[in-house]
Amino acid sequence: MPTVRDVREMAGEETITMLTAYDAPTAEIVDEAGVDVILVGDSVGNTALGYDSTLPVTVDEIASHTGAVVRGTEDALVVADLPFLSFGYDETAAVENAGRMLKEEGASAVKIESGEHTVELTETLTRVGIPVMAHLGLTPQHVNREGYARQGTTEESAEEMLDLARAHEDAGAFALVLEHVPANLAGTITEELTIPTIGIGAGPETDGQVLVIDDAVGLGDWSPSFSKQFGDVRGEMERAVSRFRDAVESGEFPADEHSHVEETVDDVY
Ligand code: KIV
Numbered sequence: 001m002p003t004v005r006d007v008r009e010m011a012g013e014e015t016i017t018m019l020t021a022y023d024a025p026t027a028e029i030v031d032e033a034g035v036d037v038i039l040v041g042d043s044v045g046n047t048a049l050g051y052d053s054t055l056p057v058t059v060d061e062i063a064s065h066t067g068a069v070v071r072g073t074e075d076a077l078v079v080a081d082l083p084f085l086s087f088g089y090d091e092t093a094a095v096e097n098a099g100r101m102l103k104e105e106g107a108s109a110v111k112i113e114s115g116e117h118t119v120e121l122t123e124t125l126t127r128v129g130i131p132v133m134a135h136l137g138l139t140p141q142h143v144n145r146e147g148y149a150r151q152g153t154t155e156e157s158a159e160e161m162l163d164l165a166r167a168h169e170d171a172g173a174f175a176l177v178l179e180h181v182p183a184n185l186a187g188t189i190t191e192e193l194t195i196p197t198i199g200i201g202a203g204p205e206t207d208g209q210v211l212v213i214d215d216a217v218g219l220g221d222w223s224p225s226f227s228k229q230f231g232d233v234r235g236e237m238e239r240a241v242s243r244f245r246d247a248v249e250s251g252e253f254p255a256d257e258h259s260h261v262e263e264t265v266d267d268v269y
Helices: 004-009 024-030 059-071 089-104 116-127 140-146 155-171 183-194 214-217 234-251
Strands: 016-020 037-040 077-081 109-111 132-137 175-179 197-200 207-211
Touching: 004 077, 024 037, 024 059, 037 059, 037 207, 059 077, 059 089, 089 109, 089 116, 109 116, 109 140, 116 132, 116 155, 132 234, 155 175, 155 183, 175 183, 175 207, 183 197, 207 214
Parallel strands: 016 037, 016 207, 037 077, 077 109, 109 132, 132 175, 175 197, 197 207
Antiparallel strands: none
């Protein structure tokens, strides 16, 4: 099982693979495929819970999905995402919320959508034994401030991101997710840091890549331009569901092999 330390040491040495998962059977598939890190992302809000943003996702929801993913995982490092307003304004609450993911649900680390307001928190969590994966660039919890636009596209914002990346590394973060930022900026940040960077929409020069599982396997009805579908799970499910409906409607299912008859109950009326 890779530990946080193993993942940190993969920087510049081995390519890190990370996918999200939200339930035990999916975690099992991702884990058995040899993916290094499973993120229980707050993207569960958009993918599994039917919200149109990640903002409504609660600590209870992330905790419940984290427990399921941990139960389905043998090898991969499981990281729980801290949802909107579960951190960032009350440090005690943030430590409790993050601690719950490790203590009660069995995650090995938390991910935090980062900014100036999370540098001290990263230091505190790391000090008390809660490893932190930082996240810069597009941070969907800030949709009301930034929208879903590309980040780090001006010299000033790129400098700011590099400074924040360094600050989170200094505060003890063991890895950094970079989302929807120019590939050359992601390359520079990767060179400047000793901890690994894991990109999503951040080009090929990061130490690893992460995708939302629904996008990667083709389960969602929409995926961002920087994502790639490696399968057609939605199509496969649609075909299976239609076959079920047809078979029930035609009387082909259930057949004899799916039923059993007990002679002893023949005379019940
Ligand atoms: O919530 C999530 O799935 C994420 C990834 C896109 C990195 O934050």
